[in-house]
Amino acid sequence: MSDGDAVLFAEPGARWRAVAYGPLLCLLVLVLELVTSSPAHWFALIFCGALIAAFVALQVFAGRRHVSVELTESTLRQGAETLPLTGIASVLPERDEHSWNDEDWESARALGELSGVPRRRKGIGLRLRDGGLVQAWARDHRGLRTALTAVLDRAGVAAPESEGVAAQRSEDTVATEIEGVAVRESESSEERHSENGADR
Structure with missing residues (x-):
């Protein structure tokens, strides 16, 4: 994003807060084990929490790089491509x-x-x-x-x-109105000729 360009629309693709979900779940399990006097699986829960966090962190990094969107006054960025x-x-x-x-x-x-x-x-x-x-x-x-x-x-x-379509429709409407005027003038001329013929 260039200096001074305000962000008009943005989607991050993924949020870093998702990394905390796995460790928090493992912490909850550990607390329940301690509260219920069950054997605490310290190593297993810490290992699982770290493994889940690392896996989710990779997904978040990829999401923020490849599926994020940012629109400014001068550019549209889609993933790693800027248009x-x-x-x-x-x-x-x-x-x-x-x-x-x-x-x-x-x-x-x-x-x-x-x-x-x-x-x-x-x-x-x-x-x-x-x-x-x-x-x-x-x-x-x-x-x-x-x-x-x-x-x-x-x-x-x-x-x-859609504006181009509306403009085309407007042109078509004008053309139709012109054709209608021409037809009405032609019919009026034919009526005058018919009346003149009837007077004779």
């Missing part, structure tokens, strides 16, 4: 849940160094300035979509794809 917002042309609409057909962006490369969208995350289609498609992703995908669309609008870098 400048100036490279994004548009944010594509969500997939229609009632449609049987997949969207083109759903088969596009997912940002980051993983082979696809991470588990328990959902993709967001992005069209790049060079015409390519990629997938951003997040656990709170709607929150990321909202924040990303807002920052692109403020920076004037890109407009959501």
